Amino acid sequence: MVNLYRRKQLLETLPSSSVSAADISVLLTAKDYLTQLLSLINSATTRIYITALYLENDEAGRLVVEHLIAAKQRCPELEIKVFVDFHRARRGLIGQKNSEGNAAFYRDIDIAHPDLIKFYGVAVKQRELFGVLHLKGLVIDDTLLYTGASINNIYLHYKERYRYDRYCTINSIALSDSFVDYLNDALIPSEGVYLFNRYPLVLDNKFKKKVANQHKQLSRVKYQLPQHSNADLTVTPLIGLGKRNNQLNKVIHQQMLQAQDNLVLYTPYFNLPGVLKRDIARLLRRKIKIEIIVGDKRASDFFIPEDQPFNKIGLVPYLYETTLLQFVKRHQKSINNGLLTIRLWQHDNNSFHLKGMKVDDRYHLLTGNNLNPRAWRLDIENGLMIDDKQGQLIDTFAQEHQQIIKHTTEVKHWNQIQTANDYPLIVRKWLNRLRRTNLDKLFKQYM
Known part of the structure; x- marks a missing residue:
């Protein structure tokens, strides 16, 4: 197996600030x-x-x-x-x-x-x-x-x-x-x-x-700090715009692959960039435990209840759910083996906007990045990577995590997720039109 620690990671070279x-x-x-x-x-x-x-x-x-x-x-x-x-x-x-x-x-x-x-x-x-x-x-x-x-x-x-x-x-x-x-x-x-x-x-x-x-x-300007700190607890400000030389994207990608025990991802919509899907597959092959908390389609800010007038923007949560269904089917074996845990968040008529990442209970990413293709290449995004070498914040973020999963349902099998046959008629019609013209793929890139 390749030793991922052999090469110096980008995060180790960036300026950071020590905090208590x-x-x-x-x-x-x-x-x-x-x-x-x-x-x-x-x-x-x-x-x-x-x-x-x-x-x-x-x-x-x-x-x-x-x-x-x-x-x-x-x-x-x-x-x-x-x-x-x-x-x-x-x-x-x-x-x-x-x-x-x-x-x-x-x-x-x-x-x-x-x-x-x-x-x-x-x-x-x-x-x-x-x-x-x-x-x-x-x-x-x-x-x-x-x-x-x-x-x-x-x-x-x-x-x-x-x-x-x-x-x-x-x-x-x-x-x-x-x-x-x-x-x-x-x-x-x-x-x-x-x-x-x-x-x-x-x-x-x-x-x-x-x-x-x-x-x-x-796309070239970054946050400035005097130097890289090697203290026990540091925070690195990250920023990125566009596909090339995107500092934030690179750190997310590298730190995911650096996981040695466990990875937690928070995302409001399940529409991961291809590179992150491949990273997850690699980690599962290495027997790394992964937990993904994602908003249920009803917890999306784009979701339109059936008793309200329909707008085409309301197709977005259904498109994301079909992507999630495909992902769960592909990784059902890892779910069965206890390596992959997927939780859907839904609480009454409230919505879910969380994003971020935890790696080995050491690295904690706070970010506005939705971990989707749009964030990966179109919007200007930033984040804070906390490096907690001695585990001083484990209890703090564990408490946050317990609060986050309070209103979640664990997906143990792909048949728990609705399919197109379960959707309202108008949604099915529009999804069929999008698929026939491949516009569903375009939708996922820009929404």
């Missing part, structure tokens, strides 16, 4: 996250940098903005910057036509409170379909709050429903500075970043060229 176990805290629920977020905002004195796919104009989004405004008024020298995806900010929710989106919300805030909060829209590609800003992380003073969640009612469990994610706080000046420096030095001066404020947004005919130039630049 006391500096890392894992929150278990969306409500805990909201409470912590507001508490940190209320006590902020120097800087607040928020990076998310979007900050929604709903009750939870407005609540966060109200606390941001109050914090700035209490402490005028406080710096507040919010980074969101440019295209997502300029459209409404799925099904909403002729909407200005959240950009109008940001404009109204700047009209009422000029220059109090700076909202930046980052255009990764010309159109949202081909790539979005999927970076995560909030820096408040010297605390890095990392979660895959955006800011709205469902992500923050402001009302009855919630979208389940992971939430971690790390007290670290070095990591916080690294995230802030990237935003200030790489994003703000970039050609495809626009300020949403009280002035009309003007896109000239050079928009396409500007975004293309920015894409090349962002």
Whole structure:
């Protein structure tokens, strides 16, 4: 067998920051996250940098903005910057036509409170379909709050429903500075970043060229730290954009193959890139135990209940389920042997948004990367790889894991998963049309 430790892994060469176990805290629920977020905002004195796919104009989004405004008024020298995806900010929710989106919300805030909060829209590609800003992380003073969640009612469990994610706080000046420096030095001066404020947004005919130039630049820029740390507990910030020289993708791939005992994967949708499917097959042949926690199709944010009007976007969860069915059939023997465990998460009408990875209870990846082809090659993604050499955080992440699997069902046989014959008639019709034209494969690449 090839010794995978013979070659130096990329993670071992990247700059990292040493932390103590006391500096890392894992929150278990969306409500805990909201409470912590507001508490940190209320006590902020120097800087607040928020990076998310979007900050929604709903009750939870407005609540966060109200606390941001109050914090700035209490402490005028406080710096507040919010980074969101440019295209997502300029459209409404799925099904909403002729909407200005959240950009109008940001404009109204700047009209009422000029220059109090700076909202930046980052255009990764010309159109949202081909790539979005999927970076995560909030820096408040010297605390890095990392979660895959955006800011709205469902992500923050402001009302009855919630979208389940992971939430971690790390007290670290070095990591916080690294995230802030990237935003200030790489994003703000970039050609495809626009300020949403009280002035009309003007896109000239050079928009396409500007975004293309920015894409090349962002694919090269990484998080900066002084050096690689060999401490017992370290955190490495990772970032990646595109298929080539993608730092985050390479580390995920290499650390998976480095597993010596066990691997845990969290993903909201079962649509793994081909390279990760092959990695799993290799690990199973080496008798490595693998556990995959994935959202049930009913826990997908694309799922449309049968009593609601159907939209073609609602095909996505069914496409993912057919992929999962094929995977389970292929690896049924490993499931029978106890090497592979697959759990489906579903809790009432709530949705599942978790992603990440654990390797041998030593490496813990916190990320917004959905571990799907889109994240692998289109969106700009980031993550934090925690290297816990002495197992100081085993209990912390074990507690998180138990909370995650609380509402899961273990798949022991492929016949537990629905097939196309079980789907609503309109879904079956559309799936047949997609398959006849091979558009189902295209769907999986872009959704």
